Amino acid sequence: MFKNFVITCDEATTICDKNQYGEATLLEKIKLNIHFIRCKICRKYTKQNVRLTKIFRVHSKSCNSIKHCMNEEDKAALKKQMEILNN
Amino acid sequence: MSQKEILLEPNTWIDKYADYLYNYAVVRVNDNDIAKDLVQETFFAGLKSAKNFQGKSTERTWLISILKRKVIDHYRKINSKKGQAEVRMNFYNDGENEGNWLEERVPQSWDNASEKDIETEELRSQIEDCIDNLPHKYGMVFRMKTIQEFETEEICKELDITSSNLWVIVHRARTQLRKCMEDNWFNN
Numbered sequence: 151m152f153k154n155f156v157i158t159c160d161e162a163t164t165i166c167d168k169n170q171y172g173e174a175t176l177l178e179k180i181k182l183n184i185h186f187i188r189c190k191i192c193r194k195y196t197k198q199n200v201r202l203t204k205i206f207r208v209h210s211k212s213c214n215s216i217k218h219c220m221n222e223e224d225k226a227a228l229k230k231q232m233e234i235l236n237n
Numbered sequence: 238m239s240q241k242e243i244l245l246e247p248n249t250w251i252d253k254y255a256d257y258l259y260n261y262a263v264v265r266v267n268d269n270d271i272a273k274d275l276v277q278e279t280f281f282a283g284l285k286s287a288k289n290f291q292g293k294s295t296e297r298t299w300l301i302s303i304l305k306r307k308v309i310d311h312y313r314k315i316n317s318k319k320g321q322a323e324v325r326m327n328f329y330n331d332g333e334n335e336g337n338w339l340e341e342r343v344p345q346s347w348d349n350a351s352e353k354d355i356e357t358e359e360l361r362s363q364i365e366d367c368i369d370n371l372p373h374k375y376g377m378v379f380r381m382k383t384i385q386e387f388e389t390e391e392i393c394k395e396l397d398i399t400s401s402n403l404w405v406i407v408h409r410a411r412t413q414l415r416k417c418m419e420d421n422w423f424n425n
Contacts, residue, residue: 157336158328158335158336158337159328159336159337159338160327160328160336160337161336163327163408163412164404164405164408167404167407167408167411167412168404168407168408170411171382171383171389173389191338191343191344194344194346195344195415198344198347198415198419199411199415201347201354202411202414202415202418204354205354205356205360205364206364206383206384208356209356209360209361209364209384210383210384210385210386212356212361213384213385214384214385214386217260218256218259218260218263218264218272219256219259219260220255220256220259220273220276221273224273225251225252225255228251228255228276228277228280229251231277231281232247232248232250232251232280232281232284233248235281235284236247236248236284
């Protein structure tokens with residue numbers, strides 16, 4: 151029965167990654183915490199992952215404040231092509 | 238007349254929708270040229286199938302639905318490319334050590350200096366470099382989830398993948414990014 155709770159480092163870090171977005175299930179979190187008891191490496195991975203998540207979040211904010219527009223020259227060229235195709 | 242029928246006016250498309258479609262594409266594919274191509278293909282496809290437009294949705298909604306197909310096609314194209322092999326493994330994938338950390342990929346301790354976490358132009362460009370080093374498909378999914386902060390369900394729908402597929406990709410992307418940031422930022 152306990153065997154069902156034993157996961158590999160690959161699986162543990164997958165859960166940890168999912169948890170960075172708050173989307174790991176309760177069962178997954180239990181499995182992850184059981185894994186932590188015997189795995190120092192994945193504990194370290196998790197700590198670093200949390201740090202990265204914070205950094206990514208700040209990065210995301212500055213990326214999303216930019217609105218991307220198409221270059222005016224490209225628009226003009228595209229307009230010409232459209233006119234040709236439309237006639 | 239019960240309802241005013243919406244008519245297509247292709248000669249106004251560029252002025253009205255080019256930026257909107259372009260922004261939609263660029264946040265998904267993160268490449269100016271690919272985004273430009275997708276928008277162009279969308280307009281051309283719109284022209285070609287204009288006669289099928291039934292006037293049930295707005296022009297913009299209709300064009301976006303075409304662009305959405307183009308984004309899926311693009312994702313499938315990069316998904317089927319041989320680039321898959323570029324993914325560096327972080328764990329043994331067979332034998333008795335299956336699922337354990339590969340020795341050379343075991344996380345190292347990081348420099349704890351807090352200035353490493355403060356956003357600077359340098360940090361931004363390092364993150365971007367590391368994401369760009371990922372296989373294209375991984376970068377695309379990682380960005381949509383982490384940078385654009387889309388809901389899991391939305392990404393799955395837009396790229397036509399399952400959620401377990403998405404998490405495997407996010408996991409591989411993040412383990413590879415961790416290593417890249419370790420080597421080039423935290424312990425540099």
